[in-house]
Amino acid sequence: MFNETEHTVFLPHDRLGALLAAIRAGGWQCVGPRVEQGTIVMAPLAEDEDLPRGVQAEQAPGQYRLGTDAKRRHFAWANGPQAIKPLIFAPQETLWRVARDADGRLAFETVMPDAPKLAVIGVRACDLAALALQDAHFLRKGRTDAHYGARRAQLFLVAVQCAVPASTCFCASTGDGPTPTVGYDLALAELDEGFVAVAGSAPGRAVLHALGLAEASPVQIAAAREQGDAAAAAQTRRLPGRDLREALMARLKHPQWDAVAERCLACGNCTAVCPTCFCHTEHDIPALDGASSRHEREWDSCFGETHGHLHGFNVRPDIRTRYRQWLTHKLAGWHDQFGRSGCVGCGRCIAWCPAGIDFTAEVAALTGASGGSGMEER
Numbered sequence: 001m002f003n004e005t006e007h008t009v010f011l012p013h014d015r016l017g018a019l020l021a022a023i024r025a026g027g028w029q030c031v032g033p034r035v036e037q038g039t040i041v042m043a044p045l046a047e048d049e050d051l052p053r054g055v056q057a058e059q060a061p062g063q064y065r066l067g068t069d070a071k072r073r074h075f076a077w078a079n080g081p082q083a084i085k086p087l088i089f090a091p092q093e094t095l096w097r098v099a100r101d102a103d104g105r106l107a108f109e110t111v112m113p114d115a116p117k118l119a120v121i122g123v124r125a126c127d128l129a130a131l132a133l134q135d136a137h138f139l140r141k142g143r144t145d146a147h148y149g150a151r152r153a154q155l156f157l158v159a160v161q162c163a164v165p166a167s168t169c170f171c172a173s174t175g176d177g178p179t180p181t182v183g184y185d186l187a188l189a190e191l192d193e194g195f196v197a198v199a200g201s202a203p204g205r206a207v208l209h210a211l212g213l214a215e216a217s218p219v220q221i222a223a224a225r226e227q228g229d230a231a232a233a234a235q236t237r238r239l240p241g242r243d244l245r246e247a248l249m250a251r252l253k254h255p256q257w258d259a260v261a262e263r264c265l266a267c268g269n270c271t272a273v274c275p276t277c278f279c280h281t282e283h284d285i286p287a288l289d290g291a292s293s294r295h296e297r298e299w300d301s302c303f304g305e306t307h308g309h310l311h312g313f314n315v316r317p318d319i320r321t322r323y324r325q326w327l328t329h330k331l332a333g334w335h336d337q338f339g340r341s342g343c344v345g346c347g348r349c350i351a352w353c354p355a356g357i358d359f360t361a362e363v364a365a366l367t368g369a370s371g372g373s374g375m376e377e378r
């Protein structure tokens with residue numbers, strides 16, 4: 001964001017509806033944050049009034065509570081349980097069907113998803129980083145996932161700088177936030193009177209151009225920069241490094257794995273809310289008459305008993321080995337697969353863990369790192 005080569009404009013709060021209208025005029029349906037069931041979820045947006053204006057989200061290990069923002073900003077909260085992941089990597093979907101004709105011949109049919117043009121409003125920097133990681137997995141050269149790819153190609157991403165990080169956030173330590181820098185079509189930084197806005201793509205430029213906005217002033221641009229720096233400095237949790245591969249793989253027998261297994265419920269919440277987790281399982285659902293079947297994919301979790309089941313035995317028979325798999329894959333194995341860690345510091349796995357297990361505190365306990373890990377809340 002604040003790319004010096006881009007025209008930086010200012011969008012007053014009362015033009016936010018016009019921005020959504022311009023996006024819709026480009027053919028995109030708008031999806032964005034809304035308050036539902038005591039949290040902020042991604043849902044269809046009919047108008048800017050649907051956004052959670054004046055709302056804050058207080059987060060801590062095992063806790064998520066909505067509060068109020070006296071400044072009545074639209075994005076004064078860090079994140080909800082969902083990122084972009086469910087919008088393009090569907091929690092459950094049919095990949096193909098097969099039917100048997102009267103002569104017993106099988107006919108296979110690929111089932112492609114509806115993939116409307118979708119504008120996602122309020123994407124955070126950590127969400128963009130997570131999307132890049134999911135792209136690296138699902139759009140690998142020669143092994144592109146058609147279902148993911150179809151939805152991904154239709155996205156228009158409106159990113160928002162995080163000015164009010166949650167206590168669970170640690171994106172500054174992973175290098176993924178809190179200010180969006182790449183991967184967006186439009187990026188916004190909300191000030192009290194409106195948004196500093198910049199485009200990151202040709203479609204984004206066209207939308208901003210249609211609004212005929214005035215240039216942002218140097219004071220507004222500086223204020224946006226400063227609040228991004230302040231948001232990074234306000235984060236109290238952190239990881240002790242961006243490459244923990246050696247440190248973790250040298251500690252596979254550390255007693256902390258037993259300690260965390262005593263608390264972990266193996267519920268899989270952390271993997272469901274994690275924007276980078278991509279494990280899934282596939283199975284067939286035959287019709288009762290045996291004439292057809294459909295092949296389904298659904299999210300899976302390394303905390304589930306069946307995830308580690310191989311023919312005749314289970315490679316991860318207990319919670320200790322499953323938690324170790326989750327954390328060492330995320331922070332060690334991803335370096336081999338994708339050249340970086342699989343954690344973008346969003347903190348969702350901390351807030352949405354019913355046992356209040358703190359990812360950063362576990363890493364600190366395992367590696368002997370000190371400070372900045374939010375241990376005081378354990």
Ligand code: SF4
Nearest residue numbers: 274343344346347349
């Ligand atoms: S491991 Fe936790 S903090 Fe890291 S990206 Fe996943 S949910 Fe977010």
Ligand code: SF4
Nearest residue numbers: 264265267268270353
């Ligand atoms: S770490 Fe927490 S969210 Fe993850 S499986 Fe264990 S209890 Fe569930």
